[in-house]
Amino acid sequence: MRFSGDPTVFGNLPLDATCEEAVVESLHNRKYNGYCPSVGIKEARQAVADYVSTPTSQVEAEDVILTSGCSHGLEMLISCLADPGQNILLPRPGFSLYKTIAVSLGIRVKFYDLLPERSWEIDLQQLESLIDDSTAAIVVCNPSNPCGSVFSEEHMRDILTTVARHSLPLIADEIYEHFVFSGFKYHSFASLSEDVPILASGGLTKRFLIPGWRMGWIVVNDRHDALSEVRIGLQKLSTRILGPNTLVQGALPRILRDTPDSFYRQTIDYIEENAQEFYRTFRELPGLHPVMPQGAMYMMVGIDMDSYPEFHSDVDFTERLVTEESVFCLPATCFEYPNFFRVVLTVPKEKVTEACQRMRNFCEHHFQPTTVRNGNGCAIQAGIALNGSYSAEELQTVPGK
Ligand SMILES: Cc1ncc(COP(=O)(O)O)c(C=O)c1O
Structure with a gap:
């Protein structure tokens, strides 16, 4: 009895018909068989922008880069934001990929603690004590793998206040966005801050139950033009593997627009x-x-x-x-x-x-x-x-x- 993180393994959680129909339409369309811009096709980027925008955090197609799953987005973000010898702050307990990516690039990692007695909130005092002149970014994951925690709005505001004090960018792993149990509310980090530059990474993997489709994205929530160089860096990095396959990009607008709440x-x-x-x-x-x-x-x-x-x-x-x-x-x-x-x-x-x-x-x-x-x-x-x-x-x- 193997309990893996892939929700498709047992066939008990099928994808929604909208996803299948959208890909069939994309296939028959014959418009999506070729190469596309390395950051993704415009309509698909705009669809992600519409999907993640909130009244307090509006983004457009040019703020979105499509990636091959959220992992690819995280890899691009960590490579782009930190140089070898610098450090990034990671959650403990936390998803192991962050460390794997950083260490393979010669980037040092420091772990900040999540507190089980406070439903896995961040120990902000300890986090702050880890920041030094070589800290390049802080990674947060909400809702969390492995904890299953969902931060309250109040705690998220405290996190953002702490990060703002140090003028650091936040890498927000939001692959479990909206995945919250009854009685809890999901907020994106970008929706709660006007000052902290936030690079959010998400995708279809979890909420849509299709990890194998490898459709992820980065959303650049710039503040005060702090991320202009980062945008250029991400654009350059996207040319290395030309992003996710075009067929699923063609299906993305319909998937994000029409999948029912039920x-x-x-x-x-x-x-x-x-x-x-x-x-x-x-x-x-x-x-x-x-x-x-x-x-x-x-x-x-x-x-x-x-x-x-x-x-x-x-x-x-x-x-x-x-x-x-x-x-x-x-x-x-x-x-x-x-x-x-x-x-x-x-x-x-x-x-x-x-x-x-x-x-x-x-x-x-x-x-x-x-x-x-x-x-x-x-x-x-x-x-x-x-x-x-x-x-x-x-x-x-x-x-x-
Ligand atoms: C916290 C977290 N981030 C990122 C990923 C990777 O997502 P993807 O399969 O879209 O690359 C996972 C996958 O389990 C995850 O749990």
Whole structure:
């Protein structure tokens, strides 16, 4: 039972018919078989501009560069903004691609912490302490992979105030834009700032459930002409691989304009129900501390390692879980955050129920009660993050929690 970040794996979350029809139309049109401008065709760029613009952040086609998935956008942004020897600030836990790209380019990385006890908000004081003269940009991811968190407007404004103090550009990974559970609201970073230059990267991958179509974009939200040189740099970088395939560019305006809201809602409701089932189960399992997500497709679960003395690490724990129960979860060491694992929420409901049962077997089999667990800090750290499940004091007294 493999829980991968690709929502198409099990076939339970089909794409909307609009996407298929738009590509068929684009194919039959015969206008989209050739090369196109390296930054993308004008109509498709304008469609993205219309899609991401808000009353407080208006962009036009010339502010958009189409990319081969969001990964390509991130690669272009990091290459363009930082020189070898400079540093960029990355979230911890965070999507591992940021580090992979930066390190391969000789760019140094520094990690700022996300706080589980505050639903994975950024520790802004610690972030600010990392900024130095060689800092070139700050990367933020909202909604988050791997945390499933969605920042509140207030927290986003605090982030932007902090970034503005240092006149740095923000790289906003918004590939999970609008992917928020009921009761939460999505804001783009660009919609909340008039001063911070924001380079947002998004795409069709997650919200439209078509990662294989490799359609992403960069949106340049310039402020006070701070990004004129960056625009030139991005334009030059786009010529290296000539962006995403033309056929999907031809389909993009229709996809973005006509996909019905009911499709988005159905997908999110499905994932939220899975999140609730996993959360209910993990809360009951001894030595596990789930942090209820607010959006995206993931949940992080803390492991009280003192309660599982057989295992040396989250890697060890998840390896044994897959060996004994065939349930694969990613150890959060992959996200620079040991003693947690990440669960993917897009799997079919019957597999969620089965996985919950197998994880129950696994935990009940390996758990060893201890009276006071504060050895690695995980239990206490995760416990206060549980949106009302256990306080730090309770964690010390409730057997198995
Ligand atoms: C946070 C985040 N950013 C970027 C990507 C890459 O997206 P794409 O497949 O469009 O390149 C992913 C994919 O899982 C992701 O989780």
